[in-house]
Amino acid sequence: MSRQRPKPAREEQLGAQRLTKTLEELEGSVWPKPTHDSGLIQAVHRVRKSPLAQLTVDDLRVTIGQRVGIPFLVPLALDVLERNLLANGHFYPGDLFVVVARTLDQPFWRSQSALLQRLHAI
DSSP states (O other), X not given: OTTXXXXXXXXXXXXXXXXXXXXXXXXXXXXXOOSSOOHHXXXXXXXXXXXXXXXXXXXXXXXXXXXXXXXXXXHHHHHHHHHOTTOOSSSOTTHHHXXXXXXXXXXXXXXXHHHHHHHHHO
């Protein structure tokens, strides 16, 4: 369910030491404090400050769905989906897969043939 934590991403995709880092550290960018108090905005800001190893399936779903941290979060999401295609956050079985699939229009995928092969194999 949503509190399930993904197992570490494949070593060749995301080094183990990266799992201890936050999106802010990996991207080298600290966002200013949010000016809106919406739950979605607060959730994405919280995820950006959390070590990748601590993210839940729902954290991945929400953040990838907002097109944030895709190069770092998609490998984690694929690890989850390879174990359970119907892994879900808070909405419905398979919501994580749907969110990842909706990122296929992002430039990120053009240089990620190995990840794309993993997604197609799922």
